[in-house]
Amino acid sequence: MESSFQTISTVFKRPSALSAVLLAWCLLVWGGALHAEQGRPDTVQLNTDVPMTYVVKRGDTLWDISDMYLKEPWRWPELWDNNTQIDNPHLIYPGDVLALRWENGRPRLGLASRGDVKLSPNLRSESLNSTIPPIPRDQIDAFLRNNRVVEPVVFDQAAYIIAGDAGRLISSLGDRIYGRGPIDATDRTFGVLRKGEFIVDPITQEVLGLKAEDIGTTSLLASSDTEFSDADVKEFEITRVTEEVRIGDRLLPTEEGILAAYFQPHPPASEIKDGYMIAVDGGVTQIGAMDIVTLNKGSRETLTVGDVLAIYQTGEVVLDPILNESVVLPDVRAGMLMVFAVYEKASFALVLKASRPLAVGDKVKNP
Numbered sequence: 001m002e003s004s005f006q007t008i009s010t011v012f013k014r015p016s017a018l019s020a021v022l023l024a025w026c027l028l029v030w031g032g033a034l035h036a037e038q039g040r041p042d043t044v045q046l047n048t049d050v051p052m053t054y055v056v057k058r059g060d061t062l063w064d065i066s067d068m069y070l071k072e073p074w075r076w077p078e079l080w081d082n083n084t085q086i087d088n089p090h091l092i093y094p095g096d097v098l099a100l101r102w103e104n105g106r107p108r109l110g111l112a113s114r115g116d117v118k119l120s121p122n123l124r125s126e127s128l129n130s131t132i133p134p135i136p137r138d139q140i141d142a143f144l145r146n147n148r149v150v151e152p153v154v155f156d157q158a159a160y161i162i163a164g165d166a167g168r169l170i171s172s173l174g175d176r177i178y179g180r181g182p183i184d185a186t187d188r189t190f191g192v193l194r195k196g197e198f199i200v201d202p203i204t205q206e207v208l209g210l211k212a213e214d215i216g217t218t219s220l221l222a223s224s225d226t227e228f229s230d231a232d233v234k235e236f237e238i239t240r241v242t243e244e245v246r247i248g249d250r251l252l253p254t255e256e257g258i259l260a261a262y263f264q265p266h267p268p269a270s271e272i273k274d275g276y277m278i279a280v281d282g283g284v285t286q287i288g289a290m291d292i293v294t295l296n297k298g299s300r301e302t303l304t305v306g307d308v309l310a311i312y313q314t315g316e317v318v319l320d321p322i323l324n325e326s327v328v329l330p331d332v333r334a335g336m337l338m339v340f341a342v343y344e345k346a347s348f349a350l351v352l353k354a355s356r357p358l359a360v361g362d363k364v365k366n367p
Contacts, residue, residue, distance in 0.1 A: 044079055045070070047070065056094050056132060063352055093114070146242065148214065149211055161192070162179065162180045170244045193214065193250045195212065198210055215243060219236060272309065277361065285359065289335075289354045293348070295339070297345075310335070311334050332356075335354040337364065
């Protein structure tokens with residue numbers, strides 16, 4: 001054994017081709033390991049000049065806080081991962097103090113202290129609405145109540161309102177109406193929907209769906225299963241309205257659980273090709289942060305709730321002054337969005353970040 005060590009020592013003491021090869025090999029292996037460690041795709045990267053502590057403010061979201069700290073804010077679960085101080089990052093409150101630290105070379109954001117707490121012998125409760133949400137749910141919930149994507153053939157074949165009580169052409173809250181068409185006995189609550197705009201793919205011109213406008217909600221009235229199954233026309237009571245209910249409006253079972261309680265942001269499972277923002281809520285011309293847009297991709301393209309996509313604007317066409325020819329510049333990254341509702345061929349997304357004014361027709365790609 002000693003002889004072997006002496007031989008290796010002699011090789012490195014006496015410059016030779018073999019020693020040079022061994023030394024180069026060692027440097028290559030060490031350098032490669034260091035490069036792999038520094039460029040690991042599973043390591044979150046912090047922005048420059050991030051604060052070591054941060055006091056949570058009312059109106060903050062987990063996305064805002066993560067965007068402050070991370071170059072890839074959709075990876076915020078990794079910033080909180082394995083943190084025993086915060087077992088649920090969704091339950092932080094205004095006034096909480098967060099502190100940045102490192103564990104085994106990885107950044108961790110932890111709870112340093114809670115906000116001011118007043119001690120009292122009485123039981124004190126606090127609404128869950130005061131917790132910091134992942135993203136502004138109030139905007140999303142309101143939008144989903146008023147918008148729904150259905151297949152045109154499903155809409156056309158749905159049950160419809162044939163008459164109002166006492167011959168009324170327009171009905172309102174508390175009124176009774178009469179519907180005709182396919183009504184499943186297991187469904188008791190139906191949404192009142194009105195035909196909106198068709199969603200069309202700007203590249204293929206395929207009809208991706210029909211945006212149905214929410215008019216209200218009705219409750220099915222039936223005194224017995226026999227009466228229900230035998231009746232061609234069924235009676236409903238209007239329990240919620242956004243505007244007057246008209247004859248011809250469609251009746252479809254209400255959707256439940258379309259929106260996840262908490263989002264787990266992540267990149268799409270596969271590459272998204274030819275993705276575009278094809279419509280925006282409110283009919284505005286320019287799109288900014290917190291606006292809701294419609295995408296021409298859905299579950300058919302493996303999109304899921306929580307997918308994060310980058311927004312790109314088509315590169316400008318410029319004139320090459322040397323060759324005197326037109327050249328298309330590369331697409332410019334201009335923002336980021338998160339998918340929150342997915343249908344078969346289309347989806348709804350919330351714009352989380354915009355570095356310049358966006359518009360319908362801008363591209364969406366993998367981040």
